[in-house]
Structure formats: C-alpha cells, structure tokens
Amino acid sequence: MKKKIAVLPGDGIGPEVIDQAIKVLQAVSERFGRQFEYTFADVGAVAIDKTGDPLPQATLDICLQSDAVLFGAIGHPRYDNDPNAKVRPEQGLLRLRKSLGLFANLRPVTTYPTLLHLSPLKEDKVKSVDMLILRELTGGIYFGEKGRTADGAYDHCVYQVYEIERIAKLAFEYAMTRRKRVTLVDKANVLETSRLWRDTVTKMATDYPEVELDWMYVDNAAMQLIQWPAHFDVLLTENMFGDILSDEASVILGSLGMLPSASIGLHTSLFEPIHGSYPQAAGEDIANPIAAILSAALMIEFFGWKEEAETIRQAVWRLLEKGVGTPDLGLPIAHSCSHIGDMLAHLITEPDAIFLKEEKINLRSSTII
Ligand code: IPM
Ligand code: MG
Numbered sequence: 001m002k003k004k005i006a007v008l009p010g011d012g013i014g015p016e017v018i019d020q021a022i023k024v025l026q027a028v029s030e031r032f033g034r035q036f037e038y039t040f041a042d043v044g045a046v047a048i049d050k051t052g053d054p055l056p057q058a059t060l061d062i063c064l065q066s067d068a069v070l071f072g073a074i075g076h077p078r079y080d081n082d083p084n085a086k087v088r089p090e091q092g093l094l095r096l097r098k099s100l101g102l103f104a105n106l107r108p109v110t111t112y113p114t115l116l117h118l119s120p121l122k123e124d125k126v127k128s129v130d131m132l133i134l135r136e137l138t139g140g141i142y143f144g145e146k147g148r149t150a151d152g153a154y155d156h157c158v159y160q161v162y163e164i165e166r167i168a169k170l171a172f173e174y175a176m177t178r179r180k181r182v183t184l185v186d187k188a189n190v191l192e193t194s195r196l197w198r199d200t201v202t203k204m205a206t207d208y209p210e211v212e213l214d215w216m217y218v219d220n221a222a223m224q225l226i227q228w229p230a231h232f233d234v235l236l237t238e239n240m241f242g243d244i245l246s247d248e249a250s251v252i253l254g255s256l257g258m259l260p261s262a263s264i265g266l267h268t269s270l271f272e273p274i275h276g277s278y279p280q281a282a283g284e285d286i287a288n289p290i291a292a293i294l295s296a297a298l299m300i301e302f303f304g305w306k307e308e309a310e311t312i313r314q315a316v317w318r319l320l321e322k323g324v325g326t327p328d329l330g331l332p333i334a335h336s337c338s339h340i341g342d343m344l345a346h347l348i349t350e351p352d353a354i355f356l357k358e359e360k361i362n363l364r365s366s367t368i369i
Contacts, residue, residue: 002035003303006066006268008059010044011089012277013287013337014072020289020341021070021296024315027348028300028308039066043096044074044089044277054092060099063268068299069100071272072292077279097137101266104167105135105242106174106298107259107274109249114320118254118330121226126252131232132178133249134171135242137263139163140193142239159193159238164200170264171201171236172208181212181233185221185241197238218245225249250274257288257328260295262302269302271295285336288326290316293344315347 007022009015025036041059048054054074063069074089096102110130116123136159144156175182184201186194198215205213216224218241224231225245229252237245250259256275263270273291281287293312301309319325319340323332326340335343347353 002037003068004037004039004066006063006069007038007040008043008069009040009072010074010277011046011076012073012279012282014074014277016285016287016337017273017289017292018070018072020337021292023341023345024293024312024348025296027345028312030349031311032308034300034305034308043071043092045076045079047092048087048089052087054087054089055095060096063096063100066268068302069268069270070296070299071270073273073275073277075277094142096270097263098143100268100270101138102263102270103136103138103163103265104170104263105137106262106264107133107135107246107249109133109252109259111253112317112320114323114331115254115258115329119252120254121229121252126229129229129252131229131235131249132174133235133242133246134167134174134237135246136163136167136238138265140239157191157193159196161196161200164197165204168201168204168236171234172204172211175211175234176208179233180210181214183232183235184213184215185218185235185237185245186215187218188215189217193238201236221245222248225252246274255288255328256291257326258290258294260291260298262295262298264302271299285338286327287337288328289337289341293341311348315344318347319343
C-alpha cells in the first residue's frame, strides 16, 4: 500500500536535509518494495513570503489527507530579531500541532560510540545514554489564555486530566518496551497544574506494576540530566518544561544534527529533525541530514515497518563507524550533505557495499568512499 507523505521542507536548511531523507526513503522503496507518494507544501517563512500565512489552509489540508508529515525546519532571522512581529513562522508550527492534535512529542536521545568526542560531558557519563523524552505538546502555558493588562501581561497554564492521561499512557507503554522506568518532571512544590500531573500519573502507575515511576522537580531534573544522563529511560513532562529540557538533553550527544523527533496525536503524525533552520548554512550543502533521515526512520517505524527503519539506522551506524559524516561531526572524513544522503541511500540498496579509500568514490558499484 502506498503511503501518502506530506513533505513540508520549510526554511533555511530544511529543504536540503529533507531531500536527503527522501533519497533514503527511495532507497527503502527500492530494497523493500515500499511505496511512497509525496506532496510538497509550504510552511514557515517561505509560506509567509508567498501567502502572508505561515500555515496556509492548503498546507493543512494536505497534511490532514496524508499518512504522515515529514517536516524540515522553520525560522528566519528577519523574524528572530523582532519578537513583536505580528506574523511569525513559529505560529505556523504551533497551529499545525494544534490542528493535527499532536499532543505527544517524542525525542529519543542516544549516543554513538564514534561521536562521544562531541559531547561537552565526560565520555563515561554519556556512553550509555538512551532516553526517550515525551513532551506534552498541545496544552499548558503555550496554549492558555494570554494577554496584556494596563501595566502587565499574563500567560495561563491550564491542563485537563485527559490531556495528562493520554500522554502518560504512552509514557508507560513505551517504558514497558524499554528499561521500565518513567520519570515525571514537574514543579509540584509550586504549581497546581504540576500537582494534577503528579496525582494523575501516580494513579495510572498502578496499572503498570512493572514500571518504576519516579518524580523530579524540573530544576533538579535540569541538573540530573547533565550529571547522570544515563539514569533516564522515559522522561515525561509538560509542554514548557519539555521544550527546555529536550534542548538541554540534545547537548548530551553534542550535535543537534543527529536527533530526530516524532509528534503523534489525534490526526496525522509529524516527523521532524529537532534542529532549526540554521539560515547561515542554507544552500551551502554542509548541513547534517542525519536527524532528518532518522526522522524518516521513525516515520516508517510508525507505519509498522520495523526492519526498514532498522536498516536506515544501521546504515547511519555503519557510516559513522567508518569515520564518515558532515563537517559538524568532526570525524576523519567529511562530506557534503547531499553526498552523505547518497552514501546512506547506497548502503540501503546495496547492503554489501564495502568501504574503500576516498578516491574510489563510486556510488553505483557497491563501493563507497
Ligand atoms: C520546539 C521549538 C518550538 C517550541 C518553537 C519554534 C515554537 O522550540 O519545537 O521545541 O517552543 O515548541
Ligand atoms: Mg524548543
């Protein structure tokens, strides 16, 4: 069965990294006979330029009619320097999350033996890191009532029990397939919404007797993530804390260019690299496409195609193991964004490909590098 993919490359390096993800998906098609049908649509600053709206209705309709959304990145310096701009690329993303009901954002953080040197932390602290951050994405302070008064401003943080239950259920279910530990991060010593999270999640834990639930205040969690990152298995938290902690956790690995994410919920799920639009690198063919490629792997895993997803991950491992990557990875052999995409696609279609010396680059005859 053909899977319909809405492709939203967005701004900056988004289109370049998404091109590589599509190359890899085409390789999966070739090797496993899976079929994809892509429909491209605008989002972010490019959409504002064309239509005045960061999420045109046509884009939203395409997303709603697709099996998944593959998303690049949004953002442009022209808006970053003007927080009062009436129309902003981020509004497109927030509206997309709300319209697709994407209540859970999943960010797996794992380390790679050949990339330990990138981490600002000591190698022995990071070498066995394997965590899944589950961030609530459509509630809390992001979406509560906000406004200005004569001499102030407010942002309300509101959560309903069902909003907590549906993501907590996912957290327990994921934990059952992993190391069976859920850490709920909140600020229950201060915030009423956090106390509701604690009550709700604690009640639900009785349905998952094998899962160990622990709680952590967010300030302490920010510290523990750096001090004992390997402690965490599934980290469950609300929208704003999740925004902050997931960026912090991405530093453990040392490169934003490696981390994928999935946002799932009521309608079409969305898959995107966690990095931003990196406008300085746009068009240079130097961006790291691996986060986008691993996001495509999450997407096909979500379709139930585990072997295909694992094949993509294996290809990434093999490449890194050979000391090959984009320049940001500081590996012995650096290649462009598009070349890394070609090599990974080749490793998928020709699993027996061997690595030879750099001058022997020959992508169509089972010899790469
Ligand atoms: C993220 C981003 C967004 C967020 C911005 C762009 C609105 O930081 O996806 O983490 O705060 O959720
Ligand atoms: Mg963020």
